[in-house]
Amino acid sequence: MSESIQPTRGFAEVNGAKLYYEVMGAGHPLVLLHEGIADSRMYDDQFNAFAQRYRVVRFDLRGFGQSDLPPGDEPVALYEDLYGLLALLGIKKTYVLGMSMGGAIALDFTLAHPVMVDALILVAPGVSGYDMTSFEVEYKAIGEEIEEAVKRGDYERASELETRIWVDGPERTPQQVDPVVRQRVYEMNLHNFRNMGAAEFPPP
Template sequence: MSDTQRVQTGFAAVNGTTLYYEVAGAGHPFILIHGHLLDRRSWDDQFAVFAQRYRVIRYDQRGFGDSGLITKGESYSDRQDLYDLMHFLGIESAYLMGVSGGGALAIDFTLEHPEMVDALIPVTAGVSGFRPSEEMMKQHPDVVRLYANLNEAFEQHDIARAVEISLQLWTDGPGRLPGQAEPDVRERVRQMTTRNWERPDGEAQAQTPPVPLEPPAIGRLSEISVPTLVILGAWDGPNPLEQLTAEIPGAKKVIMAETAHHPFLEKPAEFNQIVLDFLESLKP
């Protein structure tokens, strides 16, 4: 990384916890939000590339990576954490990209603080308030089975088994056989997921979700008015945004072939170009 891309690191004290963050580059702020299997390092293939054009911020959410612990039963808001981190870093508004649970956070944050988001990029993201229908579950019995096995592994406190099931469910994806994702991608996700679930607050994290957005995003996507790019993986499990993207005014959708829940890890060069082309198209 060149001198102009030197990484600034630190801890922001927000809402009774500390958030570890890294900042590189100059230009319009661009915040990367990791998924709930991962941590900030999942953006290793994007961070330096995007920092050549933007001021890029990545951070560990509360309960992940090097950020502070979650206390069982203690109320907190991941949207407020992000809001206060942006103020800590002097950021009035930014491009926002999040994957999976981090994508759901990005969507919720955009609905709660539209003035602080200049563009939204949800990647294989969830949608708060979404509940799969019985018909959807009947159409995807393998996914239902893997979720049941994952819950069983957690109940038995078998972290190694839970991690392997999560790799089959999301990193391989139901569109591939178990273990078919690239070994290096599986190993990167395995290390991050294992570290998260072995943290002292791993159980508290599972039992103490953040305060939800009310009303949730599922009935409010039409309120999103910022430029939006939805990125999905062709081999991922069923994702509500595959159909719901049309509810976001003017949103674009890209489905990346031969990828599952982590297209930015599986095909980083292609993913990065898709994102950069979208952001460049926003310039006057």
């Protein structure tokens, strides 16, 4: 029964960052990669269910959730954080599920380490290197407002604006979105802004 399954929680030192992770269940490994406006809690509803059949791994990307963002300007490939975490957990082959930014990381990881991926599940994935010019033009004004809000430390405003883009979308009002979902995303994203400060965010 699901009540008897308890997750293992911890922090892993990977590529100079301390990454928060959770593992639950038995069976073939399944990694869940969160999007850029959330953290691993976005899979709360799926985590327990998937753990009935799989050894499920979820973690906060560096700078997100409970994971830290080490100081310094050296670029880090986020998919190599995944590789490092799996190595520490002793996982050599896995299913990988990623959404949005997490999908981009899943794609990059698969290209870099194809023998480790038994299945790739993508939900509205980002794509590394994709030309975002058309998107940036369409959302230029709101993007500039987000940037200014971050510069002055108004992370509440920045999170609300990003929630409008990524949760409400261009054709809906906030009132048309599930308020519970919207609030959860807003709070996770606000935490990320506070955690990362003025550091450059990757697209969700």
